[in-house]
Amino acid sequence: MSSESNKSKTSSKAKSFLKKSTNKLKRSFDVFQNKSHENKYKTLDADETDDEKEIKKLRNEIILLDSDEEGDTKHPIEILDDDSTGENDNKEINQNNELTDGADFISLKFSDSEASSGDENKELDNSDDEYSMDDNESNINSDRPTVLNNTPWIKDHDHSRQRELSDWLTMEIKDFIAYISPSKQEIETRNFAVRRLRESITKLWPDCEVHVFGSYATDLYLPGSDIDMVIVSVAGNYDTRNSLYQLSSYLKREKLARNVEVIAKAKVPIIKFSETHSNIHIDVSFERTNGITAARTIRTWLQETPGLRELVLIIKQFLSARRLNDVHLGGLGGYSIICLVYSFLKLHPRLSTNNINPLDNLGVLLIEFFELYGRNFGYDNVAICVEQDNVSYLKKSLYPELLGRNIFQLAIQDPSDPSNNISRGSFNIPDIKKAFNGAYQLLVNTCFDLHNATYRDRVGQSILGNVIKYKGKERDFKDERDLVTNEALQEGSEFNNRIVRAKSRVYVSDNESSEDDEVDDSGVDRLSNLKRQNINKKKKNFKKSEIPNKGKKVDEFMGIVDSEDESENQGAIDAKKLKRINSIDKDTKREYWLKKGNSLP
Numbered sequence: 001m002s003s004e005s006n007k008s009k010t011s012s013k014a015k016s017f018l019k020k021s022t023n024k025l026k027r028s029f030d031v032f033q034n035k036s037h038e039n040k041y042k043t044l045d046a047d048e049t050d051d052e053k054e055i056k057k058l059r060n061e062i063i064l065l066d067s068d069e070e071g072d073t074k075h076p077i078e079i080l081d082d083d084s085t086g087e088n089d090n091k092e093i094n095q096n097n098e099l100t101d102g103a104d105f106i107s108l109k110f111s112d113s114e115a116s117s118g119d120e121n122k123e124l125d126n127s128d129d130e131y132s133m134d135d136n137e138s139n140i141n142s143d144r145p146t147v148l149n150n151t152p153w154i155k156d157h158d159h160s161r162q163r164e165l166s167d168w169l170t171m172e173i174k175d176f177i178a179y180i181s182p183s184k185q186e187i188e189t190r191n192f193a194v195r196r197l198r199e200s201i202t203k204l205w206p207d208c209e210v211h212v213f214g215s216y217a218t219d220l221y222l223p224g225s226d227i228d229m230v231i232v233s234v235a236g237n238y239d240t241r242n243s244l245y246q247l248s249s250y251l252k253r254e255k256l257a258r259n260v261e262v263i264a265k266a267k268v269p270i271i272k273f274s275e276t277h278s279n280i281h282i283d284v285s286f287e288r289t290n291g292i293t294a295a296r297t298i299r300t301w302l303q304e305t306p307g308l309r310e311l312v313l314i315i316k317q318f319l320s321a322r323r324l325n326d327v328h329l330g331g332l333g334g335y336s337i338i339c340l341v342y343s344f345l346k347l348h349p350r351l352s353t354n355n356i357n358p359l360d361n362l363g364v365l366l367i368e369f370f371e372l373y374g375r376n377f378g379y380d381n382v383a384i385c386v387e388q389d390n391v392s393y394l395k396k397s398l399y400p401e402l403l404g405r406n407i408f409q410l411a412i413q414d415p416s417d418p419s420n421n422i423s424r425g426s427f428n429i430p431d432i433k434k435a436f437n438g439a440y441q442l443l444v445n446t447c448f449d450l451h452n453a454t455y456r457d458r459v460g461q462s463i464l465g466n467v468i469k470y471k472g473k474e475r476d477f478k479d480e481r482d483l484v485t486n487e488a489l490q491e492g493s494e495f496n497n498r499i500v501r502a503k504s505r506v507y508v509s510d511n512e513s514s515e516d517d518e519v520d521d522s523g524v525d526r527l528s529n530l531k532r533q534n535i536n537k538k539k540k541n542f543k544k545s546e547i548p549n550k551g552k553k554v555d556e557f558m559g560i561v562d563s564e565d566e567s568e569n570q571g572a573i574d575a576k577k578l579k580r581i582n583s584i585d586k587d588t589k590r591e592y593w594l595k596k597g598n599s600l601p
């Protein structure tokens with residue numbers, strides 16, 4: 001057969017594949033374009049439970065944050081305190097605050113009367129809108145004070161001569177990301193804080209390991225983001241109230257922490273504090289490895305999904321500026337934001353068919369993100385699944401474990417625990433949805449206005465300014481991530497590599513392998529296995545039927561290695577964690593072999 005006909009065969013195959021996958025994706029998106037879909041969000045407020053009403057009430061009593069105050073840098077970029085003289089520091093948000101009086105375009109105290117304002121934007125409103133744009137929002141009305149001070153990222157970065165507004169927006173997004181990305185000094189400060197805490201905590205508890213997860217370990221942090229740390233040990237015995245209080249006293253005594261708070265009664269008990277040198281907020285949890293696993297997954301997503309970091313940081317800043325990112329107040333946490341953006345990008349028909357380049361189309365993608373989650377997403381019908389190789393939408397009704405008390409609750413299935421809804425705490429979906437819809441309209445309106453403006457009027461304008469609402473300290477505009485290593489990111493990646501190497505050495509004989517065995521082959525999961533084993537040891541005697549009966553390398557699989565095997569395994573698995581696992585005490589080993597022996601017929 002000629003190479004020509006081969007070529008045409010391949011290209012028709014490729015076309016048919018493209019068509020099939022586009023159709024599949026179109027179907028996925030059809031969920032949101034159901035013509036008969038009835039907008040039920042108008043009545044969302046009425047569905048609030050008493051708890052939610054109470055928390056809403058509380059939200060209006062949030063103390064204003066003062067980012068300059070010693071010991072509090074949690075949200076240096078909060079917009080709540082708009083008063084540069086500092087006169088209003090630490091006052092409660094009251095009816096005059098910009099968040100409650102609707103001066104921000106997301107009115108947190110949304111009422112029917114507010115909904116009917118905004119006539120000037122009527123033609124852009126759709127009939128379902130609960131949101132109407134405030135007159136003050138337009139970026140380009142010359143009667144208003146310049147927004148230049150609030151948009152430092154456009155300084156010396158003028159894109160006003162771009163013909164396509166979407167290109168301008170893409171460039172502005174990139175400028176903002178460079179502006180908000182960490183400087184060398186910020187990375188060093190975070191590294192130092194982690195090192196200092198790790199060294200001190202392992203002095204107190206020599207048998208523990210201190211890991212970093214969350215946004216610092218994934219490079220998805222804003223200047224004010226906290227650092228999430230977890231203490232893990234082979235024995236798994238640090239998840240007690242006693243440990244919580246022991247560590248919090250130690251941190252205070254050693255002057256490692258300020259503003260220490262012990263949250264003992266939560267589902268995940270933690271200690272919260274500010275690290276004394278850096279003032280960075282730290283959350284320490286105990287004996288939970290799922291955050292480390294999640295960080296590993298997110299790093300992989302970032303590597304394979306261009307545009308993810310940019311959009312996540314924009315959405316994070318957007319929600320943080322409106323105080324809609326705090327899960328304790330029903331907001332959307334960092335992990336949920338990542339999953340929303342990731343699933344959006346993976347399921348975007350034009351991205352998954354390689355029809356457009358995400359980095360060249362960040363502007364359009366941002367608008368589409370706001371459109372999807374602000375207007376079209378069927379929160380009541382659709383759950384999001386971000387499993388490896390299976391990013392998809394699920395029919396919510398088939399997953400009762402993901403349903404919350406409210407049918408409009410956002411549902412994101414946790415890839416490492418399918419029964420966990422990552423966004424279960426985010427009960428304030430009505431305001432989040434309004435905010436996204438507001439951002440959509442604001443961006444569309446601003447682009448429309450700028451499109452019709454003269455080039456002279458465009459100079460010095462920003463498309464993103466009112467969406468971003470950045471009011472933090474002036475930054476140096478330097479993304480210096482390539483000048484200094486983020487040690488948490490590096491440790492995480494090294495850990496990944498070790499897992500890949502370890503995977504190739506781990507096997508169980510075919511006829512004896514079980515599903516459980518095959519998933520649990522990472523260092524972290526070995527640790528979990530071992531912990532589970534220890535817990536079992538404490539709780540019950542093994543019945544014969546429950547005793548593991550694995551293939552010849554099951555000991556390696558379980559992280560339990562006899563001394564003669566050690567040299568071989570040590571070469572492949574030089575991880576500190578695994579060394580620790582390998583050096584578990586002889587009683588555990590004996591117990592394990594005993595059980596193994598008992599299982600023999």
Ligand SMILES: Nc1ncnc2c1ncn2[C@@H]1O[C@H](COP(=O)(O)OP(=O)(O)OP(=O)(O)O)[C@@H](O)[C@H]1O
Nearest residue numbers: 214215221225226228290291294333334335422423
């Ligand atoms: N509801 C949840 N279910 C399971 N794991 C969660 C949940 N919320 C948080 N986590 C874990 O905690 C980590 C940190 O969560 P967090 O919400 O602080 O996000 P983050 O990426 O660190 O964002 P930020 O920069 O705002 O702190 C997540 O990466 C995830 O591993």
Ligand SMILES: [Mg+2]
Nearest residue numbers: 214215226228
């Ligand atoms: Mg965090």
